[in-house]
Each structure stands twice: as C-alpha cells, then as structure tokens.
Amino acid sequence: MNRYRRAYRKLWLEDLGGFPVPAQKAQGKLAVVDDGLRGIGEIAACAKAGQELIGRLEACIRDVTVPAAVLGEVSQRLTAIDNQIEGLGFQFGPLESLSRMFIFAKENLKGTDPLALASQMNRAYQDLERRCERFASYYRGE
Numbered sequence: 001m002n003r004y005r006r007a008y009r010k011l012w013l014e015d016l017g018g019f020p021v022p023a024q025k026a027q028g029k030l031a032v033v034d035d036g037l038r039g040i041g042e043i044a045a046c047a048k049a050g051q052e053l054i055g056r057l058e059a060c061i062r063d064v065t066v067p068a069a070v071l072g073e074v075s076q077r078l079t080a081i082d083n084q085i086e087g088l089g090f091q092f093g094p095l096e097s098l099s100r101m102f103i104f105a106k107e108n109l110k111g112t113d114p115l116a117l118a119s120q121m122n123r124a125y126q127d128l129e130r131r132c133e134r135f136a137s138y139y140r141g142e
Helices: 002-015 040-062 068-091 093-107 114-139
Strands: none
Touching (some): 040 068, 040 093, 040 114, 093 114
C-alpha cells in the first residue's frame, strides 16, 4: 500500500499542487504494468475511448442535419464509458481516487453551450488518461 501512497503523493503534488516532481525515466506503455497495478490500462483505454466519442459528439453538434437519435446514441455510449470508469475504480480499489477525480470533474462542468460542455468533458477524459500514465510511472518508481 505504501507504493500506492507514494505514487498518489507525487501525482497530486504535480497535478493539483503544481509542484514539480523530479524528472522521471522514459515512460513505458501502460500495458506493461505489473499485476500490482491491475486495471490502470482499462481506465486509460476508457479515457481514450471517451475522447474519441467526444470528437464524434462535437461533429454531430456542428452538423445540424444529424438526427437527434444519433446524438442520443453517442450520449448513451459516453454514459456507458463513464459508468465503466467508475466501476473500474470500485473493482480495483487502489485506483478509485483516479476514477473519483474524473467523476468530480464531470460533476463540475459549467455552462449550457453544448460545444463548450463537450470541450470540458474532453478535458476531463484527457486529464484522466494523463493521470493514469503519470500514476503508473510513479507506481513503478520511475
């Protein structure tokens, strides 16, 4: 558990506190993470899929000829990804803080403009993916 604490300490110092963390070794791929960090690759993959769907959503919003049903389908797929991210946080307890931060970001979206909201949501997915990569790096001691 100390390994998780150290990794989170570094991640939150860097990410939330804005404090520089000493340079790390070259980052490896998330898929190479040892069994002690199971689930991180799945969460990162969900974040990547969310970004791709947000791109599709933005295109649909811009194209006024797209049927409302298509927007609804994309929205449902995004909801499924969000639920999967939350579920993975519960399934892999040490990673719950990563999924929780994502959920908090979602809850704090502001405004009513659909494109602005989509942009904010895309940023939440990008932040989650980046946090997964940084956390995995810190966990491995890089």
